[in-house]
Amino acid sequence: MKIALKNVAKTFQTFRAVRGVSLEIESGELVALLGPSGSGKTTILRMVAGLEYADEGHIFFGEEDATDIPVARRGVGFVFQHYALFPHMTVGENIAFGMKVSKNKRSKAEIEARVGELLRLVKLDGLQGRFPNQISGGQRQRVALARALAVDPKVLLLDEPFGALDANVRRELRRWLREIHSELGITTLFVTHDQEEALDLADRVVILDEGRIVQQGTPEQVTRSPNSSFVMRFLGDTNRLGASVANGMADLGGASIAAPALADGKADAYLRPSDLAWSATGGGIPASVERVLDRPDSRRVIAVTDAGDPLEFDVAPEVVVRAGDRGFVQITRAQLFAAE
Known part of the structure; x- marks a missing residue:
């Protein structure tokens, strides 16, 4: 019917x-x-x-x-x-x-x-x-x-x-x-x-x-x-970072991603925990680890960027990361929308 x-x-x-x-x-x-x-x-x-x-x-x-x-x-x-x-x-x-x-x-x-x-x-x-x-x-x-x-x-x-x-x-x-x-x-x-x-x-x-x-x-x-x-916010855990768009690229304060559909100006980047990765050596947004939450199949890292933005993301159980560590958050994918 x-x-x-x-x-x-x-x-x-x-x-x-x-x-x-x-x-x-x-x-x-x-x-x-x-x-x-x-x-x-x-x-x-x-x-x-x-x-x-x-x-x-x-x-x-x-x-x-x-x-x-x-x-x-x-x-x-x-x-x-x-x-x-x-x-x-x-x-x-x-x-x-x-x-x-x-x-x-x-x-x-x-x-x-x-x-x-x-x-x-x-x-x-x-x-x-x-x-x-x-x-x-x-x-x-x-x-x-x-x-x-x-x-x-x-x-x-x-x-x-x-x-x-x-x-x-x-x-x-x-x-x-x-x-x-x-x-x-x-x-x-x-x-x-x-x-x-x-x-x-x-x-x-x-x-x-x-x-x-x-x-x-x-x-x-x-x-x-x-x-x-x-x-994006309603369907699951989401991080939000402010971005600046110019000439089809969005700058997130240490990382740049393509934004061909957005006009120049302010934007918001939304990132799932699985969209982010941790690097101790560079190539991303500078950040400090505040807490690490261990789970059966992963580790949830709670970090804050040097600009003061909180980020949560998951790493594999074997990744060595501790509260107080300095490193870089790398972006593997993101959803971009015009700033609200």
Whole structure:
């Protein structure tokens, strides 16, 4: 099922939550809405679900204008961050609930067969008789997904589905959800503020700020070719250095890099920790090491340039560098934008 939002807007009292958003989600695509708090991502998801109505614009499911269709008739499955399971019902009863109250009546045998099928799909065979408080948080989230899938939705919507879980469980469920999506091919839209989650899971990432789409593309496109300093800062650790551009070259106070697309004048250079290297002998920006943080697979160096700019970067575990060392920070790549 293809979804299309056309110039959709939503205001809550005086707060403009969504500002003229247009977005197409292809049938079978898995799309992440990513952005800081207050960027409009959850409001967009709720409008697609029918839990909120747009003040302006239209939402299409395929060729049908679904803008004013009630949530019960939209054919969506919704998974919330905090599971929203019925505590007095067993796992099996939670999964079966939507089928029992649906207008498309199924026999008891059909419902039981579907529950068993979904339990196998979400790898919870044998747990149908347990109650939600008798299973782990990760298992509860699998039950919530199975319940959403039980009614054969045309569209699957997930609102911060792994936000309440610890990091290791989140990583496991991300891999699992991607496998489920590949198997079922259901059009899926999910909301997250976790960049790693969006980049790991989505076919396409839509980045929002202040109710507007600021960039969208594959994970490779948004990470390798950010179109603004906001996107660069939002997607991961970033260092910023002031630069001066003249004749297609940017001077960063000890290092020069090509800047063919920028006019002469002030600019900002954004550098990921992996974009920088350390040299004890020269060929870069003079700096002093303030701290070294050891990690299982690298060492994070916290340094300050002679101009007073802080820089953080990673070196291999075997690189010998200590607090107080003097040396040079070398630039392997950078993203340049006109100064804000």
